[in-house]
Amino acid sequence: MRAAVVTAFDNPPRCEDVPEPEPGEHQEVVDVLAAGLHPRVRSQANGSHYTSSGVLPLIPGIDGVGRRADGSLVYFLLPPGSSRGSMAERVAVDTRRAVTLPDDSDPLRVAAAMNPAMSSWVALRRRVSFRPGQGVLVFGATGNAGQLAIQVAKELGAGTVTAVGRGAARLEALRDVGADVVVPLDGDLGEAAQAVGRAAAEVDVLLDYLWGPPTQHVLAAVVGSRADPARRLDWVQIGSVAGPDITLPSAALRRVNLRVLGSGQGSVSPEAMEAELGDLARWIDAGAFTVGVQAVGLADVEQAWTMPVPSGRRVVVTPTR
Ligand SMILES: NC(=O)c1ccc[n+]([C@@H]2O[C@H](COP(=O)([O-])OP(=O)(O)OC[C@H]3O[C@@H](n4cnc5c(N)ncnc54)[C@H](OP(=O)(O)O)[C@@H]3O)[C@@H](O)[C@H]2O)c1
CATH class of the missing domain: 3.90.180.10 (Medium-chain alcohol dehydrogenases, catalytic domain)
Structure with missing residues (x-):
């Protein structure tokens, strides 16, 4: 063969x-x-x-x-x-x-979407105590996984979904798949980070597909902008298209109720992953997602x-x- x-x-x-x-x-x-x-x-x-x-x-x-x-x-x-x-x-x-x-x-549709959709589906269902009505921010929203994360978050009951990514026009188009707020990550990273920080003041879960310098800048801005420092923010590391490492200031973890965790093969057990396959395949197959x-x-x-x-x-x- x-x-x-x-x-x-x-x-x-x-x-x-x-x-x-x-x-x-x-x-x-x-x-x-x-x-x-x-x-x-x-x-x-x-x-x-x-x-x-x-x-x-x-x-x-x-x-x-x-x-x-x-x-x-x-x-x-x-x-x-x-x-x-x-x-x-x-x-x-x-x-x-x-x-x-x-x-x-449609085999093509299911094969295309399962892996990118699984990233947010498993994160929200298995890694954090996500509740309907909570605010979700998708950091790196323009790719396959990011676009599906917006849709998955909405399907699972997110109150507000904020999409952050580069390419203002592409980002604007994400309103069509469910983004309530869009924040471009173009130009000066420091300035863009401040805008993301303001948008994240009341977010409960941040799904991070970027890591590297964008996360480094934005994490500091988000920590400095929380409306209520004691409100829990789950920062879920899922992808690292912008870099493998960040420096995490110790004060960030004391200043606000921030929990940094990952979601992927290893941190999610094979049994948990397998248990989610059927539901997700049915959602994709039913045409719920673009x-x-x-x-x-x-x-x-x-x-x-x-x-x-x-x-x-x-x-x-x-x-x-
Ligand atoms: N942990 C898990 O369970 C899991 C599952 C699936 C995927 N992932 C990971 O998630 C990440 C995204 O996957 P994907 O399927 O969405 O990939 P993708 O379709 O190739 O999308 C990647 C996106 O990242 C954007 N990007 C790249 N560098 C950037 C930067 N410096 N700043 C802002 N945006 C940037 C790209 O934008 P441009 O078009 O402008 O380049 C593109 O929109 C990958 O790291 C993948 O391995 C993890």
Whole structure:
């Protein structure tokens, strides 16, 4: 069968012939219809993800939508560190990490949205005590995960959703997917941070996809702007597209009721992640969220890695379509 194969961490994968997968205990082999090219897949393929084993060659892809031997559709999540990923004509999936989809599901839509939507869905349902009516700020709202975070927060009952990101026009468009307030992160970072701080005065949960310098500046401004210092603010670290590190001033943690925590593979148990798959897949499949998809055949997987893709649109590789 054919698969995308990474043979060097500094090169994109290529479509090659590989042996068929052999199912182990609790596994079944499915035909892969769609597999998302998420940032997590890029970091798997270049060896930089914290779960990377460093072993090559590997087939990239952490999840996808497949067809079982009986014809039914299934969304599946592969285990972290797996070297036989979903960008292949067939893959062995763990039946405990798979959910059956309705026959009329759109595989591309589900494959595109599950990973980015899961980031906020799991954070709000599993990492913080989020209650309907609370205020949520999405920090880094223009990407796939950020746009879906706005929609997820609304679906889960957020009172006000504030979207922060770069590109004023793109940000303004996020009102169409549910943002109540938008704050651009363009120009001088210090000034932009003050505006974000004012907007966050009464926010309860901040979903952070950026980290690095933007978080460094904004965290100080937010701490200095809280309307009630004792009101709890859960700052949830989810992505780090702007940098891996910040310096966290000790006073920030005393001055206001700030709790900094992360959400991802490891901090959320596999069981908790699996338990959320079904509900989220149903929401996505029902069309509750706006999702942008760009389909690419397996033969063109090398180009898929380098092609320019507009913000908020997810490349999906389609091995058997
Ligand atoms: N922990 C989890 O469970 C989990 C799950 C899914 C995703 N994630 C992480 O979440 C992050 C976002 O994922 P995604 O799927 O949304 O990726 P994406 O679709 O590629 O979006 C990334 C967004 O970040 C923006 N961006 C990049 N650098 C920025 C900066 N310095 N300041 C402001 N915005 C910046 C980009 O804007 P431009 O278009 O202007 O470049 C783009 O809109 C990634 O780090 C991913 O690994 C985590």
